[in-house]
Amino acid sequence: MGDWISIVLLIGVGLILIYLELIFVPGTTVLGVVGLILSGIGIYIAYEKHGATTGSMVLAGTALISIIALVYSFRQKSWSRFSLKTENKSKFNEGYSLGLSIEMRGTAISDLKPIGKAEFGDKTYEVASHGEHIGAGSEVKISKIAGNKIIVDLITN
Known part of the structure; x- marks a missing residue:
């Protein structure tokens, strides 16, 4: 029972870190790498302690959960809350040289x-x-x- 708790926690925390990376800190940074490592360790423990069949099922389940979560988050447009929607159309120093003339x-x-x-x-x-x-x-x-x-x-x- 303790093995399953550690497997589920490692994979769960790993996936959460990966999603935090995707949503809040885009790019390949420490958060995503740590999440990937934790998920990988959880899958490795499942293979090591429970055999190839159970390990493969855990791997497939983790992949399925990841894909479902990504598809759901894109369909719900939950990522659009974090995107920039405004556009800056102003110009810097607009009208800077007004009032000046040649030979001044x-x-x-x-x-x-x-x-x-x-x-x-x-x-x-x-x-x-x-x-x-x-x-x-x-x-x-x-x-x-x-x-x-x-x-x-x-x-x-």
């Missing part, structure tokens, strides 16, 4: 090597030079705006 003048707040920060009006923007170094505090003007990328030139007096 500003001040480099940080060194542009070739990327840094510059202030136009009362707002600070990330800008890029054409590859040259522009020191902090230098006067710059916008030479190109492409989407959210702002290209500046050094103003030389």
